[in-house]
Amino acid sequence: MALRMRCKKAMLQASYDNKNMQTSTFWHVIRYKIGWLAIVFFTVIPMAWTIRLLLIQDLPFERYTLMSTFGLMEGIAGLMLYAISLVLSARLKFMERYFGGLNHMYIAHHITGGVALIFLCLHPIVLAARNIEPLSREGFRLAAEFLWFHPFSFERPVSQGMALNFGLIALLGTVILLILTFFVRLRYQLWLLTHKFLGVAFFFAALHVVFIQGLVSNDQFLRWYLLVWCGLGLIAFIYKTVVGRILIRQYTYKVTDIKKPVHNVISFSMDPVGQRMDFQPGQFVFIRFKKNKDSVVSTESHPFSVASGPDEKTLKLSVRALGDYTKDLLSLKPGAIAEIEGAYGKFSYKNYTNPNQVWIAGGIGIVPFLSMAQSVKKEKHLHIDLYYCVKKKGELIDEKQLSSVPNLSNIDFKFIPYAEDTHGFLTADIIKQKSGDLSEKEFYICGPPAMMKDLRRQLKTQGVPSYKIHSEEFSMS
């Protein structure tokens, strides 16, 4: 009887744990979508308010009115997404939990910026085109005058012509700067410099909102709603570019050891000068090397995953020389001083409670798993299969360290090195053969973008829910 009771209690506990685990996973998924829901919510509010104003004022549903409304809503949507994009770029740590990590915030920043540009491109054309009537050239003249710069006057009060000029300057600046982002492949340092001027273009957009007459100036709610977001966008821009270095915590580290484990990969160890940085396994940091006459490394800030465990005093980073900056890192010498900001990211087994995990690394994407492998040694009841894909077997880094994890820990850790020149690409079918049923497992993927995208698709085909697949998208180099 007692045995049956204990069994029943154990079963109930297992059932409870299982439910708890699923709820936790589901909650994480919902929580990581809150950021996107907030973006949509804050953007839709002023647009819905504009439609409401149109409806309650019983204005005629004719072409001019509808095009005015449509054009205005595009401007509002563009401005809102522009402001949100600037806020997302400010690396605010508290927002990470609503997007699933800083890398996902940067993806949201990129998408909102792109969509803002689409709306802002439509805004002046639609407003200008409302003057155009069929078979009449007069409307084109009015539209052309509307779109061209008006006489510059710096007298107060600010004229409508100047308000329109501010809008045109903002649009011109944004278009040029985002063409450089989307369609021109600049050196990272040059691109970063140009990208900072988007805040200046946004300043002119804010001036346009402040001084333009019409629906926005007449309706107090709409006016203040947009002005508050203009303010938030500008504060975020100033915080990130001007006062960020003072306000954002930086940790000073000194390079103590440099190794080149395989061709084009550099691993460097750093000891803290002063307080050490706390981080979770799998997180990444922004690193900025101070000017040093012995190396050609520039002083710009770059993100890299941490390879060492969170309990180690020495911070280790492994970097593949893919871009200009990472190639310059090969010239680093011991003694170089770095300012480190972080740590960021939610790509960590600690953020999910599922004990059955599959880790998939491609090339240098092994780095966050090196950190996690150090950390899991203290854990219990975890079943982890680590697939480490490289083109050739000689490209494996820290193979011995990963092979030793099963002997040093209490968990079920399986290390599976996978050379593509002998086995071909890793597929979900192969993972299923080696790791068994995939549907109940949690997946972590870090590697080349094409590999992550393809494996995600294959896993979903095998019945793995999207919210159980976590990937680290960061391709700055």
Place this chain on the structure above:
Amino acid sequence: MNTILQKINLKTFVGLALIFLFVGFIGIFAIGFTTEKKESANTAEQTTTPSTTTADGSTYCNGQATCYGKADLAAHASASSCWGYIGNVMYDVTPLIKSHTGGSAPIGEVCGGDIGAFLDAAPKNNKHASASSNTSGSTLWGYKIGYYDSNKP
């Protein structure tokens, strides 16, 4: 279909929006700036900034920004550029006048004057009539261009 959708990404849409912008600007400028302006004494564009304070130091519109006077009204008293006021608010109602289907007040009398009379007199089946003269400035949203003071020259 899936393959097509996979190929269409944000970059594609941004590219299409930029093409729309450039084609729109070039098209409007090409046609608009080659169209001769209909010259008229009444439709001459105002190039000076409307000011609250005049050269003699008088203050109008209770100090409100963007203050227009009688001269401004007179310069926009035709169907092609029709300004009017309701109370102390100035509107550019050119688009409304263009689609005006009829009413007791001749257009020549409405532009450059109190447009409240025009809106009240418009036929009931004309939706423009809904914006009556005793409504607030926000009713004619999008048409408001500033303030009016009849004492200002």
